[in-house]
Amino acid sequence: MRRPTLSLRSDQFEYVQLILLAVTVGVLAALGNLGFRKLIEFFSWLFRGLEWNALGIDLGGIHLALIPVILLSGGVAILLLDRFFPGDVLGYGFPNFLEMVNLGTARLKRRWIFVKAAGAAISLGAGASVGREGPIAQVGGAIGSTIAQLRKLSPDRAKVLVAAGAGAGIATTFNAPIGGLMFAQEIVLLGHTEIANLTLLIIATFTAVITSRAIQGNAVVFLAPQFVLRSYWEMATYALMGAALGALAAGYIRFFNATEAWFRKLDLPVWVKLEAGLALVGVIAIWLPQNLSDGYPVINSAMAGEFGIGMLAAMACAKIFASSVSLGCGAPGGSFGPTFFIGTMAGGLFQRLSAMFIPHLTGPRGSYALVGLGAFLAGTTHAPLTALFLLWEMTHSDTIALPSMIATITALVVARALETESIDEFRLAREGKTLQIGSERLALTLIPVSAVVTKNVTIVSENTSLSEVLRTAGETSQSTLPVVNSDGELAGTIVVRDLLSVLSGGQELGPLVNAFDICNARCSTVSLDANLDEANQLMEHDGLDEIPVVDRITQRFLGLVTGRQIAQALNRVTVSLSTLATRDPNVYWATGYRVSRITVPAGAAGRTVRQLDARARFSVTVLAVQDAGNPQSEFTPITPDHPLRAGDQLIAAGRAQDIRHFTQELESAGTAGAPHAPAQAGGSGKT
Structure with missing residues (x-):
C-alpha cells in the first residue's frame, strides 16, 4: 500500500506560487498607492501652497486672476517629464491600458510605476481637473506586469496579475477591498474571469487594504453621511x-x-x-x-x-x-x-x-x-x-x-x-477596436507570430528585373512576394494579383523597371512577438492572405504568416481544448475518466513509459508526448521505450485519482530509486 504524501503536484505548486505572487502584488500596490499620495501632497504644496502664496492668490480679489499661472507652471513640469519619458506621460492613458491588457500581452513598461504616478501627481497638484484613480490603477497594473515578467509567466497569467495590481490600487485608494475587486473583474478584465483567477484578485485586493490599514489606519477618502430612507415610495x-x-x-x-x-x-x-x-x-x-x-x-x-x-x-x-x-x-x-x-x-x-x-x-x-x-x-x-x-x-x-x-x-x-x-x-x-472579443480571438491573442511563421519563403531583391519577378511569381504558390534590400531589410511587397492587374492594364513597364519600383513600400508588417490576432486583423484590413514578419528593431525580413497558418493554429488550439476539457462524442468514456496534460519533472528524466508501467500500476494510458526541446512541435504518439525529458508534455487518460497517483509517482521519481517491477506480466493489458 502506498503511503500518503504531502508533496504538491506541479499544478498545485504553480497555483501556490501564484497566490504568493498575488500577495506580493497587493503589498507593493499598497505601498505604491501610499507613495502616489505623498507625491500628490508634495506637488499640491509646491503649486497650490508655495507658489499660490507667493503670487498672493490667497489674498483674493484681483489676485485670483493669477490662478491660470499655477496651472501653466504645472504644464511646464509635465512637459519636462514628457521630455524624459516621451509617449508615457501625456493624456488620458486608461483606454490604452485596457487595450494592452485585453488585446495585447499585458506587458506594461516598468517605468510606468514612477512615470504615471509622477505625471498625475503634477496634474493634481497644479489643479488640473483630473482624477487619481486611473493612474493608480495603471501603477498597480505595472507592478503586477513587472512581477509577471520577472517570473516569466504566460500572457493569461500576466493579465490576471495586472488586473490584481490595478484592483489593489483602487482598493487602497478608497479603503474598499470588494470595490477594488469588482473594478479589477468588471472594468479591467471586462467580466471574463475564472474562479481560480478571481481568488487571486481577492487575495491581492484584501492584502493591499490590510497593508494600507496597517500603515496609516482605517482612513477613508469620502466622509459619507448616514443614509436615510424615509419611505419605500x-x-x-x-x-x-x-x-x-x-x-x-x-x-x-x-x-x-x-x-x-x-x-x-x-x-x-x-x-x-x-x-x-x-x-x-x-x-x-x-x-x-x-x-x-x-x-x-x-x-x-x-x-x-x-x-x-x-x-x-x-x-x-x-x-x-x-x-x-x-x-x-x-x-x-x-x-x-x-x-x-x-x-x-x-x-x-x-x-x-x-x-x-x-x-x-x-x-x-x-x-x-x-x-x-x-x-x-x-x-x-x-x-x-x-x-x-x-x-x-x-x-x-x-x-x-x-x-x-x-x-x-x-x-x-x-x-x-x-x-x-x-x-x-x-x-x-x-478606431475599430473592441475589448469585448470572442473566445476565438482571445485564443489568437495568446499565440505569438513566432509559433507559425514560415521562414523558407520565396523572396526577390529590390533590383530584380521585371521579367525575373514575373517568372518568380509564376513559379511560387505565394500570393505575396517580399522585396528585400542588400542588408536583408524588407523594402516592400508585391502582391501577385496586383501585379497581374498592372500588366493587364496596359501600363508602360520598360526594361529598366525592377522589383523596388513596383513594390508597396508601405506594406503592413508584424514582429515575432506580435500575436496572431494582430496579424489576422492587419490581413483582413488590407485584404491579404499573407503578411511579412520583420525584426522589430532592424526591420530585417524574417518570413511570412499566412491566413491558412492562422486558421490551422486556431483549429489546433480548439481541438486541444476540447480534447482536454470535454470528451469526444464518438468516444464514450466510462464515468470518472478524463484526459490530462502532465509535465515531466526533472526527477523522471531518462525514464521510459515501459519502466513507469503506468497501465499496470496506475491504470493510466500515456497517449502522446510533446518534446520539451521543441515547444513548437506537435504532440506525437509515444513508444514504450521513448526516454522522457524534463519538461516534456504528456497526454494521459484514466480516472482522476489514478492520474493523480501517476503524477505523484513522476514527482517523486527522482528519490524513489529504481522503478517497481510490474506485479504480473499480464498486468500491462489493463486499460
Whole structure:
C-alpha cells in the first residue's frame, strides 16, 4: 500500500506560487498607492501652497486672476517629464491600458510605476481637473506586469496579475477591498474571469487594504453621511434620478471624447495645446476654485448638504467642461475623480429640485448626493457592481442597498441605450477596436507570430528585373512576394494579383523597371512577438492572405504568416481544448475518466513509459508526448521505450485519482530509486 504524501503536484505548486505572487502584488500596490499620495501632497504644496502664496492668490480679489499661472507652471513640469519619458506621460492613458491588457500581452513598461504616478501627481497638484484613480490603477497594473515578467509567466497569467495590481490600487485608494475587486473583474478584465483567477484578485485586493490599514489606519477618502430612507415610495424618486443621471452620463461620454478628438485634430504643437487647455481650466477656477484638482473635499461638503441649487449646477457643468478639456489637452490623470464629483453634484441638485415638487417622496440631501455618485459612475463606466460595492463599503449600511441598486441599474440602462460604449471604450470603438472579443480571438491573442511563421519563403531583391519577378511569381504558390534590400531589410511587397492587374492594364513597364519600383513600400508588417490576432486583423484590413514578419528593431525580413497558418493554429488550439476539457462524442468514456496534460519533472528524466508501467500500476494510458526541446512541435504518439525529458508534455487518460497517483509517482521519481517491477506480466493489458 502506498503511503500518503504531502508533496504538491506541479499544478498545485504553480497555483501556490501564484497566490504568493498575488500577495506580493497587493503589498507593493499598497505601498505604491501610499507613495502616489505623498507625491500628490508634495506637488499640491509646491503649486497650490508655495507658489499660490507667493503670487498672493490667497489674498483674493484681483489676485485670483493669477490662478491660470499655477496651472501653466504645472504644464511646464509635465512637459519636462514628457521630455524624459516621451509617449508615457501625456493624456488620458486608461483606454490604452485596457487595450494592452485585453488585446495585447499585458506587458506594461516598468517605468510606468514612477512615470504615471509622477505625471498625475503634477496634474493634481497644479489643479488640473483630473482624477487619481486611473493612474493608480495603471501603477498597480505595472507592478503586477513587472512581477509577471520577472517570473516569466504566460500572457493569461500576466493579465490576471495586472488586473490584481490595478484592483489593489483602487482598493487602497478608497479603503474598499470588494470595490477594488469588482473594478479589477468588471472594468479591467471586462467580466471574463475564472474562479481560480478571481481568488487571486481577492487575495491581492484584501492584502493591499490590510497593508494600507496597517500603515496609516482605517482612513477613508469620502466622509459619507448616514443614509436615510424615509419611505419605500422613494424608490420611484431614486429611479427618476437614475434615469436623469444615465442620460447625463451618456452626454458626458460623448462630450468628453469629442473634446479629446478636437484637441487631437488641432494642428498645433503639443506644448501649445497642453498649456492652452490648462490655462482655460485656470480661468474657470477664478470664479469656481472648487473645480480645481479632483475636488474630494468639495464632494464631502456636497454630501453634507452645504451647497444650493445654483452652486451645485455650476460646479457640475464646470467639472464636465474642465475635466474634458484637462484630459483632452494632454494633462495626465484619470476620469474617476471627475465622475465622482459630477455624480455627487448632480445627485444633490436632483434632491433640491425633487424636494420642491415632491417633498413627501424625497429624502435628505446627503443620501441623494451619495447615491448620485454611484449611479453616475455606473452610467459612465458601465460597471454597476463596482459602483454598488463602493457605495456599500463607503456607508456599511444595508438600507442603501435597494435605492442604490434601483438608481444604478436605471442609470446603466438609460446610458447604454443612448451610448453603447463606456467612457473608456468609446475612443477604441471609433478606431475599430473592441475589448469585448470572442473566445476565438482571445485564443489568437495568446499565440505569438513566432509559433507559425514560415521562414523558407520565396523572396526577390529590390533590383530584380521585371521579367525575373514575373517568372518568380509564376513559379511560387505565394500570393505575396517580399522585396528585400542588400542588408536583408524588407523594402516592400508585391502582391501577385496586383501585379497581374498592372500588366493587364496596359501600363508602360520598360526594361529598366525592377522589383523596388513596383513594390508597396508601405506594406503592413508584424514582429515575432506580435500575436496572431494582430496579424489576422492587419490581413483582413488590407485584404491579404499573407503578411511579412520583420525584426522589430532592424526591420530585417524574417518570413511570412499566412491566413491558412492562422486558421490551422486556431483549429489546433480548439481541438486541444476540447480534447482536454470535454470528451469526444464518438468516444464514450466510462464515468470518472478524463484526459490530462502532465509535465515531466526533472526527477523522471531518462525514464521510459515501459519502466513507469503506468497501465499496470496506475491504470493510466500515456497517449502522446510533446518534446520539451521543441515547444513548437506537435504532440506525437509515444513508444514504450521513448526516454522522457524534463519538461516534456504528456497526454494521459484514466480516472482522476489514478492520474493523480501517476503524477505523484513522476514527482517523486527522482528519490524513489529504481522503478517497481510490474506485479504480473499480464498486468500491462489493463486499460
